[in-house]
Amino acid sequence: MKNSIMRSVLGLALLLAVSLACFVRDAHSSGLARAINGTGMDYVAVAYTQPNFQGLAWKIPRAGNYDLGGSFELPNDSIVSIGVAPGYSVTLYQNEGFAGRRMTVQGDTPDLGKQSYWASSLKVQKKSMMGPRAAAEWRRFHNENKNEPFFADPGVARVAKSIEVHGKEIALFQRAEVDTWYGVTSDRQRVVMSDALLKIFSDCGVDVYRWEPDTFAQMMNNYFDWSSELSVWGMACLILNVDPEPFNVEE
Template sequence: MSNKKNIALSLICASLATIFLVSVGFCSNRDNCIAIVYTEADFQGTSWEIYVTGEYDLWWKIDKDVENPRMIFDLPNDTIASIRVRPGYEVILFEHAELAGDSLVLDIDAPSLEGRWTGQASSLTVFRIEDQELVGRWQASVKSDSTEFAKGGIMDRDEIVAFMEENREGFSELIEAGENQWYDDTTDEQRINVAAYMLGLFEALGYDVSSWTPNTFAQSINNFYDWRKDLSLWQTACLVLNVDGAMYEEIFSSSRCRSLG
């Protein structure tokens, strides 16, 4: 009986490790991209690398029956905060989907978008304007972009384990819940309450969440789930805040396996 228990426990832990180590981002060959869009200022946060000129729109707004359908706007709606534009190209951001509403033209890097444009774009176009003089300098700038996660105030593993033990039920629910649990049979008020709880966890872990309210955080999670539906609620929240969620999931998984043993 003990042997069967150990085998089952090993399978559970292996399964948890597989889930927890899922990547929520990627980095490819940036030498060849023509624009990079970021969800945070100063070229930080989740990024989308654009390699092809053309029109980009929210996936649910694209008419696939036309001869040349628009390509997918591959970030959550209303999340663009900064953008890199390769010399020789021009990006036009649009306020709404389907290239509608006000527009902002960019032909140089923008570490922060002017005025009200932060978190306001829903579609865009990319054009070639035949000016390659500054390409080398731009490529060097792109390579210097930081890809680091935000740093929490608590970095000691034992302290993190202790905090997770105190909040085991909450962490477990966030890690196991996905888009269905976020939306199904929940009200706006309930989602805002969950967002407030999550912000409290991140603040206790030492992250600066002063720029967020429960309402804006819940709305951002909605936007991210419109973009990607395959992530857990914990992974999505970490993606919004540029937090290394996989690190915490590995710690939680390890401590859980030890406690089951």
């Protein structure tokens, strides 16, 4: 009789222990899920204008269709890298209106390669339930990820010399605004200005290998179509992800 009672007590204790472990596990998981799928998970993809998740960052809030001229929140043809939350996919389209060639991305992609500077619209789709731990880690990475623009150190002889040589040109570009870029110039003149800008940045050690004067002029157009608040120099710095501070020169 005593053995039977002991077995019953041990069985009940084991059942309670297992139930408690499951309760703790489920409570922890549901807490993570609420943080991710509730108000804590306020975006499911991030599009960046530079490789390696740098540059301007557009945190895309939910699955849906995002078209140029509407909910597409970056300049046209500016996406270079993209982060995609677990359980989601992003389809990039070459043209607005979800037309033209397409590329589907699942997971974080630090460089879109030939499809960089290419997308004019995109669709975000939910493919499966997010694993709470993986989603939390993904969100933590993109929350903590900080843009690190190139800093042309004036203490470096090459940079100091380049700023001195190009000082007057830099000052002119710093004063030139969107009306100067669009209002009084032809396409050819904008290409010439882009060539001059790329030359200055290259002399200061900025990596401009992705750009030709004509493609840079087109990207300047795209950025000015998106925002007209910066000077020509400021917009060029934004496109190249360059800190403008060292170039504050006086004519």
